[in-house]
Amino acid sequence: MMTKRQTSSSPRELAKAMETSKAPAISRAAAVMRLLGKSDAPLGVQSVARELGLVPSTCLHVLRALVAEEFVSFDPDTKRYSLEAGVLTLARHWLRRNQFTDLAQPTLDRLAQSFGVTMLGVHIVGLDHIIVVAIAQSGQNLQLSTQIGSRFPALISATGRCIAAFGDYPEARLETKFKTLRWDEAPTFEQWQTQVKQTRAQGYAVDDGNYISGVTVVAAPVWKARAKLSHALVAIGIGSAQRSGLSSLATALRSSAQTLSNQLSGETLLEWS
Structure with missing residues (x-):
């Protein structure tokens, strides 16, 4: 249990979880946030869609919804997405309890x-x-x-x-x-x-x-x-x-x-x- 083998869900595992989910919209959003969270650099729509096996238009809708909720940020210059500080609010509430x-x-x-x-x-x-x-x-x-x-x-x-x-x-x-x-x-x-x-x-x-x-x-x-x-x-x-x-x-x-x-x-x- 350490840096050598940190096993945050791989893109393949995230994609499989979406396929078997009974709430695919939520699973897609969670998979996108996990992917962005483990990425060392911001990602574009095509990269996210390819890693998770999503249709690019579907991926774009998910990303835009997450941006609106302040869980993901969008850089208009690079056209790339990354996690936003809004996820810290959820984490802080959980840690508090x-x-x-x-x-x-x-x-x-x-x-x-x-x-x-x-x-x-x-x-x-x-x-x-x-x-x-x-x-x-x-x-x-x-x-x-x-x-x-x-x-x-x-x-x-x-x-x-x-x-x-x-x-x-x-x-x-x-x-x-x-x-x-x-x-x-x-x-x-x-x-x-x-x-x-x-x-x-x-x-x-x-x-x-x-x-x-x-x-x-x-x-x-x-x-x-x-x-x-x-x-x-x-x-x-x-x-x-x-x-x-x-x-x-x-x-x-x-x-x-x-x-x-x-x-x-x-x-x-x-x-x-």
Whole structure:
């Protein structure tokens, strides 16, 4: 879960989502905004239409509607479009109501400094994806980074093992999703299942170089309600640099996740010895 493999939806995935949507107009608008959001430069109508497989005239209507709503800006000189500040209004409203971010940030800061790792707080969207909503860096010379709002496949890395362990999903559905994942050193599904069982027993998951070679990732689950896994705390380190303190880090991560779960839910949820 970091810059090497940030997996915001690809144009092909966005196009496929539009095809299967029951509200295609909304899906088109969302796909256009996601495409503009991940583009390093403004895009013209033809480029957007080509990437998303849209008819140019339809694409133009979508873009003009988004400009009118101040979600997208249009440069009359270059005839290109980019995201507008209006999207920040939606994000600000969401962040204001997101209790997890406020509660998790001090914990992420503390763990990042104590263990010299990059810490993430992620929001879980079922088996679809996870979204980074909070970040803390250790301040050390070597850092692994991502950005607020980055999206990743739900079952990837250590977080994915937590989702599989505590999400109560059918095995067949997990296997279907598992086959779509991209790893540097991919485990077999059987190996991954064994690791999921270990995660369920110990309350945290470890990805030891499977997702990105040489990088260890540890994750612990967070609940807003007993029946719904909602978030995870994630620690990212470089192989042997954190190896000696892995057990302590995992225990601290699990304890912090338990505390956050209790704060978010207002009750005592699962506990591990």
